[in-house]
Amino acid sequence: MAAVTGYPYPDPPDEEKWSVCIHCGMCLDACPTYQVEKLEHQSPRGRVHLIKAAGEGRIALDEGLYDPVFQCLDCRACETACPSGVQVGSLIEAARGQLYQAMPPRGWKGMVGRLFLRHIFPHPKRLHFLGKLLRFYQRSGLQAAARKLGLLSLLPGHLRGMEAALPEIPESPSRKRLPKVSPARGERKYRVALLTGCVMDVVYGGVNEATVRVLTRNGCEVVIPEGQRCCGALQVHAGDRETAKKLARQNIDAFLEAGVDRVIVNAAGCGSAMQEYGELLAGDPEYREKAARFAAMVQDVSAFLDEIGYEPPSGRVEGTVTYHEACHLAHGQRVRQQPRKLLKSVPGLTLVEMPDAARCCGSAGVYNLTHPDMAGRLLEKKVDDIPEGVDYVAMGNPGCMLQIAMGIRKRGGRERVVHTVELLDEAYRREEAPEEEAAAVAEAPAGAVSEVRDEGLIEELIRLLGKDAVLFKKEDLLAYECDAYTLEKALPRAVVFPRNTEETAAVVRLLNRRKIPFIPRGAGTGLSGGATPRGGEVIISLARMNRLLSVDLPNRRAVIQPGYINLHLTQAVADQGYYYAPDPSSQQACTIGGNVGENAGGAHCLKYGVTTNHVLGLKVVLPDGEVTELGGLPDTPGYDLVGLFVGSEGTMGIVTEITVRLMKQPEGVRTVLALFDRVEDASEAVSDIIAAGILPAALEMMDALAIEAVEKGTFPVGYPEGVEAVLLVDVDGVEAGLEEQIRRIVEVCRKHRVREVRPAASEEERARWWANRKTAFGAVGTLSPDYLVQDGVIPRSRLPEVLARIAEIGKEKGVRIANVFHAGDGNLHPLILFDSRVPGETERAVQAGSAILKVCVDAGGSITGEHGVGLEKREEMKYLWTEEELEVQHAVREVFNPEDLCNPGKMLPRPARCAEVKRHSKDSASQQK
Ligand SMILES: Cc1cc2nc3c(=O)[nH]c(=O)nc-3n(C[C@H](O)[C@H](O)[C@H](O)COP(=O)(O)OP(=O)(O)OC[C@H]3O[C@@H](n4cnc5c(N)ncnc54)[C@H](O)[C@@H]3O)c2cc1C
Ligand code: SF4
Ligand code: SF4
Structure with a gap:
C-alpha cells in the first residue's frame, strides 16, 4: 500500500x-x-x-x-x-x-479495541451486562478457583494486576440505583445533571452516589438524564473520532433536554473530553453551536462545589490523606486547588502533599492496556511518591483509582484509594452518624524508512550500547534536526544514549576510528544551533546520564552527570539551605552539561556569576576517546583548563562528570516590580540603581511587546494597560540591610518617573512575577509562529541609545522586535518575530539579528552573553576578532580536537581569513560609525 x-x-x-x-x-x-x-x-x-x-x-x-x-x-x-x-x-x-x-488497527488487538470502543462502551446495556459477568466471576467462586489453579498467570501482567485490584462490583450499576431526580436538601438553588460514566457507573458506583449526596446537601437538585452515553474520551484517544462524535451528539441532546444549570462530572477524563465537544464538533453545522453551549456547562464536581461556596462539613474523618492530581483535571481542566480545598475542609483530615502530584500514574484511558511497559514504569514512580504512612490517597478519576490501587496492592501497601468527593461525603454523613467506621468510606480495596543509515556503524553502536540506546530511523532522527534555534536543520546519522563515561568513551573511540563526526547534546534548548547537526554526524545525547552522583555540603559541592537538569540540583539541596546559582530561564529543561557547553547565565548571574564561576572540576572524554580530568580540588597551579573548556560549545570533548559549587541560601530575598511609561526612563533607572552602589541579585527588563506576549501566555501577571517597560529587581543577603536597599531602589525609580513601584507582598506574588519573566521567550509563540532571539552585550550605560537603535532596525527590516533581557549586566535579548511561511521574512529577521549584533559591538559590547555562537553567529565573530585572532582560536581548538570530529563547524568561522575584519576596540568601533 x-x-x-x-x-x-x-x-x-x-x-x-x-x-x-x-x-x-x-x-x-x-x-x-x-x-x-x-x-x-x-x-x-x-x-x-x-x-x-x-x-x-x-x-x-x-x-x-x-x-x-x-x-x-x-x-x-x-x-x-x-x-x-x-x-x-x-x-x-x-x-x-x-x-x-x-x-x-489490525490483528486481535485491533479487534478487541474495536469491540470495546464501538460495541460495548457506547451501549449502557451491554456495559451493564459486562459488569454483571464480572460480578458473577467475583462472587461465584470462579475468581477463587482461577487464582487457586494459577490460571491468571495466562493473562498479560497488567491485566492480572487489574484483576487483583478490581473492587467488588456492585449488584447493579449506579444509574439503576440512583433516582432519575434527587431533590435538593433544603432550598433548591441549582438544578444540575450528573454524568454517570462507564467505569464509574459499573465499578465505582459508590462515587456517583456520594456525588449525588454531596450535591443535594449543597442545595442542588440532581438529574440523571436517561439518554446519556459514554463521553467518547476513549474513542478520541484511540483516534476513532467518528464514534466519539456520535456519542457527543447523543450526550448533547440528552443533557440539554434536561434543562439544567450545569453538567457535573466526577471523572476527570470524561469532564475534559466533554469540555472539548465544541472543538470535536466544530465541523458539524447542526451541532457546532449546541456543542459549544453544552461544553461551557460541563464542570468537575470539586470546581463546582468550590464555585458555589459549598458548606464545609462538621463531621470528622480522622487520618492523613495525600492527593494525586489526575492529568485531565490538573492539566486538561486546570482544576488544581479546589479538590485540595475540599480535603482540607474535612475536620480531622490532614492533607500531606505528594511530590510531583500532577505526574501521570500511567492509567491514561486504556494506555495501561496498550502500553503496559511504560504505564508500569510510571505507576512505580507514582507509588514511590505516596508519602509514607498516609491513610488515604484521594483523586478525581476512576482510571487513576484502579491503576493506583493496583500499584499499592502490588507493593503490599495499606493506603486506601478514594475519590475526593467520597471523603467529603463521609464527613457530611458523620454529622449525622458520627460513630460510623471510616472503613466504610472507600469502596476500593487497598489496594523504516531509513534514509541515512550506515548498517555497519549502527550494528557496532548497538553492540556497544544496546538496542534501546541507538536511534537511526529517519522518523526518530527528525526530532533531532535542530535545537531551540530552528533556522538551520539537518539530520544526524544516528543518535546514541550512553549511560556512563566508559560507554561515552567507547562510542567516541569507535567514531574516531571511522572518522565520523559527532555532537554532544544535552536537552537541545540551546539558542544558537550548538547541538544542531550540519548533516550526517552522530549525536551523543547525554540526556540519560542524569544522576546526582554526590553532595558534599560541608565543602559546598556536588558531583553530577551532564544530563542532570539544572533546576533539579537546587531542588535536591534546597531543604538543607543550599542552591545552585546559575539559573537560565530554561532551567526547568536544560542540562548542566549543556550549561557547561554554553557557559550559561541567568537572571541571578548579575551578582553571582555565570556557569564558569561555579564549575570546580570536569571529567571529560576527549575527541579521541581518552578520558581525562580537569580542575578539581585542591586548586592546583597551571593553566585554567576548566575555564577553557566551559563555554567551548562541545568542540573540545564531551563532559561526563561535573563538580559544581553549591551556595548557601541568602538570609533574605526581596523583589521589587517597577512599571514605566517610557523605555528610556526604565533604562536610565537600571544604570542609576547600579551607580547608587546597589548590586541586585537580578535586574531584569521587558518592553511593551514582551509584556504583551507574557500577558497572553500561560503565566500572566495582569500588568495595567499602556505600560511600556517593566523592571523586576531581586535583592538578597542579610535581612537587616534589605529594606534599606529596597527604599533606595524605589527612590531611584521615582526619580525616573516610574508609574508604579512596589515590593512583592508575598512569596506567592514573587513567584508569579518570576514565572512570568522566566517564560517570556516561550510566550512569544502567542504573538508569532517564529522568533529569533539575539544575545548581544553592551555597557549598561548605553542601554537607552541601543534600545532605540534596535527599534529602528525593526522598522527598517519590517519585523517586530520584543526586548526581554538581563538589564543589570547589559545582556540584551531582542526577540525578532517573523513568520517563515511569508516569503522573505526569515531573511529579513536574520538580517535584523546581524545588524543588532553589529550595533552591540560598535557600542563596545559583544555578540553573545550566554547563548553561545553555535552555527548561528559564526560570521558575526568577525565583528569582534581579527583574522589572526581567529587563527589562534582555531589553533587552541586543534590541541584538543585535531581532526575536527567533535562538533565540527561550530563557533568559529572557517576559513578564518575573512573579508571584513573588525576589532573589538574603541578605535575600530568609532571608525565604523
Ligand atoms: C526558553 C529559553 C530560555 C533560555 N534562557 C536562557 C538563559 O536565561 N540563560 C542562558 O544562558 N541560556 C538560556 N537559554 C539557552 C539554553 O537553555 C542554554 O544555552 C543551555 O545551557 C543549553 O542547555 P542544553 O542542555 O539544552 O544543551 P544543548 O542545547 O543540548 O547543547 C548546548 C551546547 O552544549 C554542548 N554540550 C551539551 N552537552 C555537552 C556535554 N556533556 N559536553 C560538552 N558539550 C556539551 C552542545 O554540543 C551544544 O554546543 C534559553 C533557552 C530557551 C529555549
Ligand atoms: S506531557 Fe507528554 S505524554 Fe503528556 S500529553 Fe504532553 S506529550 Fe503527551
Ligand atoms: S512552545 Fe510549548 S510545546 Fe513547543 S517546545 Fe516550547 S514548551 Fe514545548
Missing part, C-alpha cells in the same frame, strides 16, 4: 496550533514519557515537530509517526508547562484520527 502523506482525512491537526510551538523545549521535563525515555520524539516538542513534518509531507502517516503519537499519554502536562499555550493534546488527538484512518 502506498504511504499516505499530508493529512488527507477530515479533522486534520490544525496548522495554526502547531505553528504556535517555537521549539523552546520548556515542556520537556514535564512530559512523563520524556522523563522515562529521554527521547526527543517521545517528548511534546518532538511530537509537535513530527506532526508538523507530516503535515508538510516530510514524513508519511506510518509507524514512524504512529509510535510517538500513540506513546503519548494525552496527559496534557506539557500544556501546563508550555509558555506559548500550545494545545499539544488537541494536535495529538487529531493526528491519531488521521493515523486511525491511514492505518486502521
Whole structure:
C-alpha cells in the first residue's frame, strides 16, 4: 500500500496550533514519557515537530509517526508547562484520527479495541451486562478457583494486576440505583445533571452516589438524564473520532433536554473530553453551536462545589490523606486547588502533599492496556511518591483509582484509594452518624524508512550500547534536526544514549576510528544551533546520564552527570539551605552539561556569576576517546583548563562528570516590580540603581511587546494597560540591610518617573512575577509562529541609545522586535518575530539579528552573553576578532580536537581569513560609525 502523506482525512491537526510551538523545549521535563525515555520524539516538542513534518509531507502517516503519537499519554502536562499555550493534546488527538484512518488497527488487538470502543462502551446495556459477568466471576467462586489453579498467570501482567485490584462490583450499576431526580436538601438553588460514566457507573458506583449526596446537601437538585452515553474520551484517544462524535451528539441532546444549570462530572477524563465537544464538533453545522453551549456547562464536581461556596462539613474523618492530581483535571481542566480545598475542609483530615502530584500514574484511558511497559514504569514512580504512612490517597478519576490501587496492592501497601468527593461525603454523613467506621468510606480495596543509515556503524553502536540506546530511523532522527534555534536543520546519522563515561568513551573511540563526526547534546534548548547537526554526524545525547552522583555540603559541592537538569540540583539541596546559582530561564529543561557547553547565565548571574564561576572540576572524554580530568580540588597551579573548556560549545570533548559549587541560601530575598511609561526612563533607572552602589541579585527588563506576549501566555501577571517597560529587581543577603536597599531602589525609580513601584507582598506574588519573566521567550509563540532571539552585550550605560537603535532596525527590516533581557549586566535579548511561511521574512529577521549584533559591538559590547555562537553567529565573530585572532582560536581548538570530529563547524568561522575584519576596540568601533 502506498504511504499516505499530508493529512488527507477530515479533522486534520490544525496548522495554526502547531505553528504556535517555537521549539523552546520548556515542556520537556514535564512530559512523563520524556522523563522515562529521554527521547526527543517521545517528548511534546518532538511530537509537535513530527506532526508538523507530516503535515508538510516530510514524513508519511506510518509507524514512524504512529509510535510517538500513540506513546503519548494525552496527559496534557506539557500544556501546563508550555509558555506559548500550545494545545499539544488537541494536535495529538487529531493526528491519531488521521493515523486511525491511514492505518486502521489490525490483528486481535485491533479487534478487541474495536469491540470495546464501538460495541460495548457506547451501549449502557451491554456495559451493564459486562459488569454483571464480572460480578458473577467475583462472587461465584470462579475468581477463587482461577487464582487457586494459577490460571491468571495466562493473562498479560497488567491485566492480572487489574484483576487483583478490581473492587467488588456492585449488584447493579449506579444509574439503576440512583433516582432519575434527587431533590435538593433544603432550598433548591441549582438544578444540575450528573454524568454517570462507564467505569464509574459499573465499578465505582459508590462515587456517583456520594456525588449525588454531596450535591443535594449543597442545595442542588440532581438529574440523571436517561439518554446519556459514554463521553467518547476513549474513542478520541484511540483516534476513532467518528464514534466519539456520535456519542457527543447523543450526550448533547440528552443533557440539554434536561434543562439544567450545569453538567457535573466526577471523572476527570470524561469532564475534559466533554469540555472539548465544541472543538470535536466544530465541523458539524447542526451541532457546532449546541456543542459549544453544552461544553461551557460541563464542570468537575470539586470546581463546582468550590464555585458555589459549598458548606464545609462538621463531621470528622480522622487520618492523613495525600492527593494525586489526575492529568485531565490538573492539566486538561486546570482544576488544581479546589479538590485540595475540599480535603482540607474535612475536620480531622490532614492533607500531606505528594511530590510531583500532577505526574501521570500511567492509567491514561486504556494506555495501561496498550502500553503496559511504560504505564508500569510510571505507576512505580507514582507509588514511590505516596508519602509514607498516609491513610488515604484521594483523586478525581476512576482510571487513576484502579491503576493506583493496583500499584499499592502490588507493593503490599495499606493506603486506601478514594475519590475526593467520597471523603467529603463521609464527613457530611458523620454529622449525622458520627460513630460510623471510616472503613466504610472507600469502596476500593487497598489496594523504516531509513534514509541515512550506515548498517555497519549502527550494528557496532548497538553492540556497544544496546538496542534501546541507538536511534537511526529517519522518523526518530527528525526530532533531532535542530535545537531551540530552528533556522538551520539537518539530520544526524544516528543518535546514541550512553549511560556512563566508559560507554561515552567507547562510542567516541569507535567514531574516531571511522572518522565520523559527532555532537554532544544535552536537552537541545540551546539558542544558537550548538547541538544542531550540519548533516550526517552522530549525536551523543547525554540526556540519560542524569544522576546526582554526590553532595558534599560541608565543602559546598556536588558531583553530577551532564544530563542532570539544572533546576533539579537546587531542588535536591534546597531543604538543607543550599542552591545552585546559575539559573537560565530554561532551567526547568536544560542540562548542566549543556550549561557547561554554553557557559550559561541567568537572571541571578548579575551578582553571582555565570556557569564558569561555579564549575570546580570536569571529567571529560576527549575527541579521541581518552578520558581525562580537569580542575578539581585542591586548586592546583597551571593553566585554567576548566575555564577553557566551559563555554567551548562541545568542540573540545564531551563532559561526563561535573563538580559544581553549591551556595548557601541568602538570609533574605526581596523583589521589587517597577512599571514605566517610557523605555528610556526604565533604562536610565537600571544604570542609576547600579551607580547608587546597589548590586541586585537580578535586574531584569521587558518592553511593551514582551509584556504583551507574557500577558497572553500561560503565566500572566495582569500588568495595567499602556505600560511600556517593566523592571523586576531581586535583592538578597542579610535581612537587616534589605529594606534599606529596597527604599533606595524605589527612590531611584521615582526619580525616573516610574508609574508604579512596589515590593512583592508575598512569596506567592514573587513567584508569579518570576514565572512570568522566566517564560517570556516561550510566550512569544502567542504573538508569532517564529522568533529569533539575539544575545548581544553592551555597557549598561548605553542601554537607552541601543534600545532605540534596535527599534529602528525593526522598522527598517519590517519585523517586530520584543526586548526581554538581563538589564543589570547589559545582556540584551531582542526577540525578532517573523513568520517563515511569508516569503522573505526569515531573511529579513536574520538580517535584523546581524545588524543588532553589529550595533552591540560598535557600542563596545559583544555578540553573545550566554547563548553561545553555535552555527548561528559564526560570521558575526568577525565583528569582534581579527583574522589572526581567529587563527589562534582555531589553533587552541586543534590541541584538543585535531581532526575536527567533535562538533565540527561550530563557533568559529572557517576559513578564518575573512573579508571584513573588525576589532573589538574603541578605535575600530568609532571608525565604523
Ligand atoms: C526558553 C529559553 C530560555 C533560555 N534562557 C536562557 C538563559 O536565561 N540563560 C542562558 O544562558 N541560556 C538560556 N537559554 C539557552 C539554553 O537553555 C542554554 O544555552 C543551555 O545551557 C543549553 O542547555 P542544553 O542542555 O539544552 O544543551 P544543548 O542545547 O543540548 O547543547 C548546548 C551546547 O552544549 C554542548 N554540550 C551539551 N552537552 C555537552 C556535554 N556533556 N559536553 C560538552 N558539550 C556539551 C552542545 O554540543 C551544544 O554546543 C534559553 C533557552 C530557551 C529555549
Ligand atoms: S500529553 Fe503528556 S505524554 Fe503527551 S506529550 Fe504532553 S506531557 Fe507528554
Ligand atoms: S512552545 Fe516550547 S514548551 Fe510549548 S510545546 Fe513547543 S517546545 Fe514545548
